[in-house]
Amino acid sequence: MTTRTTRETPLTAGLVPWPVARPRRLRTTPALRRLVAETRLSPADLVLPLFVKENATAPTPITSMPGVVQHTRDSVRKAAREAAEAGVGGVMLFAVPEHRDATGSQGVAPDGVLNRAIRDVVSEVGDELVVMADLCLDEFTDHGHCGVLRADGAVDNDATLDHYARMAVVQAEAGVHVVGPSGMMDGQVAAIRAALDAAGHTDVAILAYAAKYASSFYGPFRDAVESALRGDRRTYQMDPANAVEADREIRLDLAEGADVVMVKPALSSLDIVARAAAVADVPVAAYQVSGEYAMITAAAAAGWLDLDQAVVETLTAIRRAGATVILTYWAASAARRLR
Numbered sequence: 001m002t003t004r005t006t007r008e009t010p011l012t013a014g015l016v017p018w019p020v021a022r023p024r025r026l027r028t029t030p031a032l033r034r035l036v037a038e039t040r041l042s043p044a045d046l047v048l049p050l051f052v053k054e055n056a057t058a059p060t061p062i063t064s065m066p067g068v069v070q071h072t073r074d075s076v077r078k079a080a081r082e083a084a085e086a087g088v089g090g091v092m093l094f095a096v097p098e099h100r101d102a103t104g105s106q107g108v109a110p111d112g113v114l115n116r117a118i119r120d121v122v123s124e125v126g127d128e129l130v131v132m133a134d135l136c137l138d139e140f141t142d143h144g145h146c147g148v149l150r151a152d153g154a155v156d157n158d159a160t161l162d163h164y165a166r167m168a169v170v171q172a173e174a175g176v177h178v179v180g181p182s183g184m185m186d187g188q189v190a191a192i193r194a195a196l197d198a199a200g201h202t203d204v205a206i207l208a209y210a211a212k213y214a215s216s217f218y219g220p221f222r223d224a225v226e227s228a229l230r231g232d233r234r235t236y237q238m239d240p241a242n243a244v245e246a247d248r249e250i251r252l253d254l255a256e257g258a259d260v261v262m263v264k265p266a267l268s269s270l271d272i273v274a275r276a277a278a279v280a281d282v283p284v285a286a287y288q289v290s291g292e293y294a295m296i297t298a299a300a301a302a303g304w305l306d307l308d309q310a311v312v313e314t315l316t317a318i319r320r321a322g323a324t325v326i327l328t329y330w331a332a333s334a335a336r337r338l339r
């Protein structure tokens with residue numbers, strides 16, 4: 001008979017080297033937990049999405065995203081400045097134009113709201129932050145789709161690529177550091193890379209929305225940009241049922257020249273983030289989208305969970321899954337707390 005120093009239960013008998021293995025030992029104190037943490041978040045990992053509304057005279061709250069506003073031309077500079085002071089890695093600009101049309105012409109207008117915002121923000125924080133801009137037509141079209149339409153109403157992939165190419169060059173001329181094509185058109189990265197290079201903008205990087213799912217979690221974003229969309233984006237965004245297809249989208253974007261590949265949304269696609277990290281030899285980004293922001297904010301407002309804990313937990317999980325860059329509406333507030 002062997003002598004045991006502690007109790008062996010029928011459940012553990014013979015299964016584990018009882019009681020030698022005690023994982024709890026490393027969880028005993030905050031200092032130990034900090035020392036052995038496998039995943040760390042830092043402000044520089046975080047990118048803050050910002051909305052700027054044309055001719056707005058005051059920042060306008062977005063009802064479905066409490067705490068997030070549509071900025072004025074001045075307040076977006078201020079928000080970018082505060083983000084820089086908090087140490088975030090970058091900002092991603094989205095625009096709400098006053099005039100929309102079938103082809104989204106304000107997106108390629110050098111003095112359009114987005115391109116002006118790029119100039120303003122680059123002049124404010126361009127030396128401290130990576131300034132990125134959404135490269136998509138949906139904010140600029142009167143039908144709300146991410147591309148131009150054929151006569152039968154379907155989104156015309158190849159015709160849309162020409163618009164993206166022009167938009168990329170105009171954004172580059174406004175000083176953008178990174179363009180974020182989010183429209184999920186086939187060949188968009190290649191078309192944008194070719195256009196940027198032909199115009200001499202070889203240093204402008206492409207953060208490709210590579211695996212972007214058709215998701216209910218973009219709901220509040222559509223309020224944020226006052227989207228005109230009726231219907232859905234299921235003919236171009238991915239079916240949430242698919243993962244192998246995400247690998248393919250990522251490989252294609254890499255082959256087309258993507259500098260960073262992004263998965264979106266984040267929390268419902270952590271498996272895809274992990275696959276992206278396995279497939280890609282470039283940084284992987286993930287977008288904690290408007291609906292993720294809204295649901296946690298709403299639950300916290302009801303007193304059902306702790307906001308700060310939920311934010312750190314979700315951001316850590318996204319990081320753990322393999323994303324090194326995270327777009328989140330909490331970027332500035334989380335960065336301030338992480339410092």
Ligand code: PBG
Pocket residue numbers: 134136137138139146182183217218219220221222233288289290291
């Ligand atoms: C398209 C775009 C969308 C988002 C980012 N870029 C909306 C969509 O695809 O419907 C969503 C971001 C979010 O929900 O926070 N320009």
